[in-house]
Amino acid sequence: DAMVIQNPRYQVTQFGKPVTLSCSQTLNHNVMYWYQQKSSQAPKLLFHYYDKDFNNEADTPDNFQSRRPNTSFCFLDIRSPGLGDAAMYLCATSRYSGETQYFGPGTRLLVL
Amino acid sequence: SQQGEEDPQALSIQEGENATMNCSYKTSINNLQWYRQNSGRGLVHLILIRSNEREKHSGRLRVTLDTSKKSSSLLITASRAADTASYFCATEDNFGNEKLTFGTGTRLTIIP
Numbered sequence: 001d002a003m004v005i006q007n008p009r010y011q012v013t014q015f016g017k018p019v020t021l022s023c024s025q026t027l028n029h030n031v032m033y034w035y036q037q038k039s040s041q042a043p044k045l046l047f048h049y050y051d052k053d054f055n056n057e058a059d060t061p062d063n064f065q066s067r068r069p070n071t072s073f074c075f076l077d078i079r080s081p082g083l084g085d086a087a088m089y090l091c092a093t094s095r096y097s098g099e100t101q102y103f104g105p106g107t108r109l110l111v112l
Numbered sequence: 113s114q115q116g117e118e119d120p121q122a123l124s125i126q127e128g129e130n131a132t133m134n135c136s137y138k139t140s141i142n143n144l145q146w147y148r149q150n151s152g153r154g155l156v157h158l159i160l161i162r163s164n165e166r167e168k169h170s171g172r173l174r175v176t177l178d179t180s181k182k183s184s185s186l187l188i189t190a191s192r193a194a195d196t197a198s199y200f201c202a203t204e205d206n207f208g209n210e211k212l213t214f215g216t217g218t219r220l221t222i223i224p
Contacts, residue, residue, distance in 0.1 A: 004154075033211075042200060042214040043155070055211075090154055098142055098204035101212060103154035 003027070006091050006104035013081050014112050021076040021107045023091030031097055032074040034066060035090040037106075043090055049074060050097060078109075086111045117216055118201060124221040131188045133218040135201030136181075142204045144177055144184050145212065149198045158186075158199075163206075188220075196222045 005024045013019040023032065031050050035043035047056045049068045063085070065077040078085055088108050092101040119134045135144070143162045147155040161168045161177045161184070168175045174187040188195055198219050202212040 042216050045211055048211060100145065100157045100160055102157065105154045
């Protein structure tokens with residue numbers, strides 16, 4: 001089945017230790033998104049790619065970076081995780097901007 | 113902020129009853145979408161309604177959109193225990209910024 005896959009599902013890292021979260025899709029969608037969701041809050045968009053074009057949200061901290069080496073894969077790099085970065089990180093895709101988004105199961109990040 | 117607000121924040125009903133959730137937003141939109149999120153999981157798309165539509169149905173779901181009031185409602189009829197989840201509305205504005213903005217969510221609990 002076509003889907004959005006996120007690995008790992010749970011990630012534990014230490015304060016200040018770089019961590020990379022990965023997302024892959026078999027939908028061949030043009031757009032890939034990364035959201036941060038904290039407990040009982042709405043998903044907050046960090047950035048998105050339309051093909052190779054990177055779009056960063058104005059309030060996304062510099063600590064967060066992203067890479068999209070090809071259509072299928074997108075990575076979220078957190079260069080120096082702080083305690084406040086502990087959250088669920090959701091990857092989503094859509095065929096075109098503004099259309100239905102298909103979400104992966106998320107990666108829950110714990111920072112010790 | 114374009115972020116929508118959902119009302120109520122939490123709703124508990126008996127199985128078999130109907131559940132209604134409301135969403136308000138602030139700016140002109142191209143479309144409004146509803147998503148469901150089970151605890152600790154990714155979001156699942158439920159329905160998309162475009163700005164020129166007033167009502168849409170999908171199975172036990174009924175969505176209305178009133179662009180003059182900048183509001184939408186999601187009705188789930190004949191609720192089931194499996195409907196227990198958080199429900200988010202998300203809007204695509206017509207400013208061309210290629211993203212969805214999520215509301216604050218309604219936590220729905222169906223009591224068996």
